[in-house]
Amino acid sequence: MAKKKIAVLTSGGDAPGMNAAVRAVVRSGIAKGMDVYGVYRGYNGLLNGDVEQMNLRSVSDIIGNGGTMLYTARSEEFKTLEGQKKAAAHCKELGISGVVVIGGDGSFAGARALTNAGVNCIGVPGTIDNDIACTEYTIGFDTAMNTAIGMIDKIRDTAQSHDRCSIVEVMGRRCGDIALQVGIACGATAILVPEIEYDVEKDVISRIVETQKTGKKHFIIVVAEGVGGVSDLAKYVEKRLGIEARATILGHVQRGGSPTLRDRVVASLMGHKAVDLLAEGKGNRVVAMNNGKIVDYDITEALDMPRIFDKNLYDIARTISI
Ligand code: ADP
Ligand code: F6P
Numbered sequence: 550m551a552k553k554k555i556a557v558l559t560s561g562g563d564a565p566g567m568n569a570a571v572r573a574v575v576r577s578g579i580a581k582g583m584d585v586y587g588v589y590r591g592y593n594g595l596l597n598g599d600v601e602q603m604n605l606r607s608v609s610d611i612i613g614n615g616g617t618m619l620y621t622a623r624s625e626e627f628k629t630l631e632g633q634k635k636a637a638a639h640c641k642e643l644g645i646s647g648v649v650v651i652g653g654d655g656s657f658a659g660a661r662a663l664t665n666a667g668v669n670c671i672g673v674p675g676t677i678d679n680d681i682a683c684t685e686y687t688i689g690f691d692t693a694m695n696t697a698i699g700m701i702d703k704i705r706d707t708a709q710s711h712d713r714c715s716i717v718e719v720m721g722r723r724c725g726d727i728a729l730q731v732g733i734a735c736g737a738t739a740i741l742v743p744e745i746e747y748d749v750e751k752d753v754i755s756r757i758v759e760t761q762k763t764g765k766k767h768f769i770i771v772v773a774e775g776v777g778g779v780s781d782l783a784k785y786v787e788k789r790l791g792i793e794a795r796a797t798i799l800g801h802v803q804r805g806g807s808p809t810l811r812d813r814v815v816a817s818l819m820g821h822k823a824v825d826l827l828a829e830g831k832g833n834r835v836v837a838m839n840n841g842k843i844v845d846y847d848i849t850e851a852l853d854m855p856r857i858f859d860k861n862l863y864d865i866a867r868t869i870s871i
Contacts, residue, residue, distance in 0.1 A: 553647075556586040558651070564675045564677045565693070568615075573816065581824060633659075652674075670848075674819070688819065692812045694734070695809055712793070717771055718797070728772065740772075741770070747776075758790070760871055770782070837851065
């Protein structure tokens with residue numbers, strides 16, 4: 550019987566741990582007797598035929614590297630039906646019957662489209678944002694948060710030395726998970742996230758004033774990217790309270806760096822699971838974490854799930870960071 554051929558690609562924003570997932574797909578596929586191909590630059594690689602067979606050594610020494618050895622991209626052409634047909638035709642020419650797509654929600658919509666075009670696809674959640682509803686964890690989230698707290702700890706040193714208020718924007722697109730967790734971990738006086746409506750007087754100014762009354766003179770405010778406006782907020786705090794304020798946007802530093810243990814292990818488990826699903830002849834599934842276990846869902850079901858924000862954690866943060 551002909552060997553089963555599968556491929557792996559990374560798509561959308563890169564995330565630390567994507568390499569660990571690629572490594573797991575390549576090695577699990579080979580262990581199952583499959584030929585495994587790496588596709589370069591996301592869906593673009595399928596459109597341009599930028600595809601290479603991988604062996605056990607192709608993925609040596611990458612588990613600790615940030616970024617993605619397969620590179621990544623956002624592909625407008627693949628969003629069109631024509632593009633999807635072209636990508637499926639290239640897969641068929643190469644005999645590739647299944648593709649593991651490591652990326653976010655957008656990449657999963659692409660995986661569903663490619664499955665509909667005749668190539669079984671399995672999505673693996675890879676994004677620092679933790680914004681995919683079906684899974685409690687996305688590859689890259691832990692590393693990004695640890696990078697952010699390292700940076701904010703440094704910012705706190707200077708804020709404390711000057712009795713200042715530092716207002717720090719963290720990434721997350723429309724999701725406040727990074728801000729919430731990082732805010733707790735850094736003892737932020739206020740955390741602003743897109744999921745919870747806020748009032749600047751009540752949720753920032755009053756909290757600073759209450760904290761000042763107990764003798765504290767420096768403050769960290771963590772703001773999610775989906776809320777934004779850190780420079781304006783710093784100006785407002787200065788004007789309103791007469792204390793110096795500085796704004797910092799952490800930006801892409803959060804996307805890089807060596808993945809943490811958690812990201813390496815979760816990525817390895819999820820990559821392995823994706824190959825199991827392809828080996829069973831399944832497609833149109835996404836791998837997810839549910840109560841710490843690796844599970845899978847139908848892609849459409851996964852994309853339709855509502856995201857739930859951890860309001861309890863947010864309330865606890867308000868209680869203890871004052
Ligand atoms: P992420 O996967 O991180 O959410 P994007 O939303 O940028 O990132 O999606 C990555 C890529 O997935 C896009 O550039 C496009 O090629 C593909 N994609 C996104 N949405 C769709 C869609 N609705 N149909 C087909 N392909 C899509
Ligand atoms: O999805 C990851 C992420 O870093 C988001 O947090 C951010 O909104 C976006 O990607 C930035 O995208 P780009 O790579 O286009 O700068």
